[in-house]
Amino acid sequence: MDAYSLAVYLHLAAGTLALITYWSAALARKGSPLHIAIGRTYLLAMVVVLVTSAGLAAAFVLRGRPAIGTFLAYLVVITATACWLAWRAIRTKRAPEDYFGAGFRRLGWLNFAAGLVTFGIGVQLGITLLMIFSWIGILGGVAMIRQAHRPPVGNRRWWLREHYFNVLGMGVATHIAFLSLGLNRLLAPLGVQPPQLLGWTLPLAVAILARVWLDRRYGAKGNAVKHKLASELRL
Numbered sequence: 306m307d308a309y310s311l312a313v314y315l316h317l318a319a320g321t322l323a324l325i326t327y328w329s330a331a332l333a334r335k336g337s338p339l340h341i342a343i344g345r346t347y348l349l350a351m352v353v354v355l356v357t358s359a360g361l362a363a364a365f366v367l368r369g370r371p372a373i374g375t376f377l378a379y380l381v382v383i384t385a386t387a388c389w390l391a392w393r394a395i396r397t398k399r400a401p402e403d404y405f406g407a408g409f410r411r412l413g414w415l416n417f418a419a420g421l422v423t424f425g426i427g428v429q430l431g432i433t434l435l436m437i438f439s440w441i442g443i444l445g446g447v448a449m450i451r452q453a454h455r456p457p458v459g460n461r462r463w464w465l466r467e468h469y470f471n472v473l474g475m476g477v478a479t480h481i482a483f484l485s486l487g488l489n490r491l492l493a494p495l496g497v498q499p500p501q502l503l504g505w506t507l508p509l510a511v512a513i514l515a516r517v518w519l520d521r522r523y524g525a526k527g528n529a530v531k532h533k534l535a536s537e538l539r540l
Contacts, residue, residue, distance in 0.1 A: 309364050312357045319353035323479050326350060348388060351475060354482075355385050372426055376435060380478065382419040383442050386412050387474035390467060398464035405456035413453060417446025434505060462523075469519050473512045480508035 326347035333340040365374030420442025427435030484504030
């Protein structure tokens with residue numbers, strides 16, 4: 306087995322584990338030992354997914370498919386950012402100045418640049434999907450840069466929003482990979498071909514709706530519930 310095939314199999318195995326543990330952690334009681342253990346397993350699985358994705362991106366470039374390789378590298382950037390920030394939000398919840406420091410600002414610029422490159426590739430190749438998804442990095446990067454200059458120092462629960470916001474971002478990446486790649490492999494023997502656009506847009510739409518619901522539940526109108534969750538959530 307060559308290095309490319311090994312990377313593909315590791316990627317598929319880690320991606321499957323990530324999909325299972327994502328929902329297991331989501332359904333577990335927040336802050337419970339089970340939630341913490343499954344959440345850590347999910348993060349480890351995503352590390353393997355990201356490392357193998359970076360290797361596959363390089364392989365595509367070397368094999369003369371720079372567009373796919375560059376877009377895969379873009380997905381690695383935005384997904385790795387979400388993974389890192391979801392973890393950091395818990396670790397630095399008493400020190401927002403550490404979370405929103407220089408590293409946060411650099412990540413914002415990296416996401417912004419990656420989004421611009423992806424948009425340019427989409428325009429050059431005439432691929433609408435690339436142009437649409439490039440705005441996740443562009444707008445997300447701009448928001449991070451602005452937030453780095455105006456951290457929510459007066460909001461003691463800032464970390465809760467940052468945590469679930471980035472967890473949703475990780476979920477989008479996990480489900481896009483499954484619906485766009487894994488599900489196609491499972492249904493191919495049956496002669497079924499799911500709409501490609503659905504696999505990319507459905508996870509994003511669900512994440513947006515979930516974000517609105519979470520903001521309402523744990524926002525200003527849901528302080529009692531928010532404070533209870535904040536007291537339970539320990540990683």
